[in-house]
Structure formats: structure tokens, C-alpha cells
Amino acid sequence: MNNTHYRIKEIFYTLQGEGAQAGRPAVFCRFSKCNLWNGRESGRAEAICDFCDTDFVGTDGQLGGIYSAAELINIVVGLWPHYGNDNEGTPYIVCTGGEPLLQLDSELIDSLHQARFEVAVETNGTLPAPDGLDWICVSPKANAKVVLTSCNELKLVYPQPLAMPEQFEHIDAQHFYLQPMADYRSEFIATDRSVHNLSANTTAQTLAYCLQHPKWKLSLQTHKLLGID
């Protein structure tokens, strides 16, 4: 184990809600911080990525904290049901954020592998990935150069006028997904008719694009439809 400590917003066990792994049980480990927004409403107007609906600031979420690799693995193992029973499937962890590649390193990945976890990452693609990841999902953002041009899954929030699907078709990915943009205000003013209209509108636009460009598949945030984390 190395001496690095990782700043973690929250850790929880749920189902992956999006993309090619949708429906798969997973431990989600949300790393603090992002390189495209400081996470504060006061900084949204200046952010490179300005539609984020995730709270990744600090370490105050469920099981959040500053952990060594050993401490982190203890928590993750403790969340996996029937850990050690091979008949219950391969333990799976999704490293998300914020931007997990600001912190995730090969040492932590190796430690997770030693604990028999399959390791996935959800990244904005602007930083190189450490060796050893089992599943890479890149979600590009407008005005943010993608350097990770090889991944398992490309998941583009749509529409982003400055990040349209054609700009990313050169990326080497097994799956190309478009996901309707959700209004970041929806958590705060869920009864606002304009928010519902925007979400319905972006879903219709995304559906239409996929039908016209079958390289792309529709990804819905099924965890939100199910009302789970």
C-alpha cells in the first residue's frame, strides 16, 4: 500500500444507472474536486462545465473522508454483499466524481484488484488514465480537450452546442451513447414547469439524433427514473 490519501465525497452501494453497464450493482466512490468547475454555485458562470448536477465538494457525504488506500478498501469491501463468495459475482467499483482522475492512481487500482474488485472510472476525458482500469467511460464536455481517445464507452450529454457528437466519432470506443441533458436546477425546483419542459425537450432531441445516427445509442439516467441514488 502507498502513503497517498484520497479525498472522497461519498461512497455508496447501488445500481449503475447509465450506459452500457446500466443495471449492474456497484459500489460508487465519488472523488472530491473537478478540474472543470469548483463545484460552487458562485463559480458556475465562470466554469468550463456549467451544467453539472453533482455535489462533489468536500468530504462530508455518506462515508466521505480522507483515506489511505487500505482504509478505502476496507470501506468498499464492507459494502459489497457476501464479499468473498465467488458465486455472488465479481465485485465492481465505479470511481466517479468530480473528476476521479485527479486522484485515482495505479497503486489504488492495484489494491482494488488485490481485493478482487473490477475497477471502472467515469471521467471527463481531459486527463490521462492510469494503467489497469477495467472499464473507462469518457463523458466529454464543451471547451475541454479530450486526451483520452481510447475507452470502452463514450457517453456524451446532449445537446451541448460546442460539443456535438460528430466531434467525438474519431474516439476509439466500443459504445457510443448520447444522454439527454438534465437541468441542473431540477433537484432544487422540481415542480418548475420550465425544468420539466427542458428535460422532455432534450430527451426528444436526443432520441431524434440517435434515430438519425444509429452509431449512437440512447442512455437514460435510470437511477433517477427509479428514484435511487
Ligand code: SF4
Ligand atoms: S466535468 Fe463532470 S463533475 Fe466536472 S463539473 Fe462537469 S459534469 Fe460536473
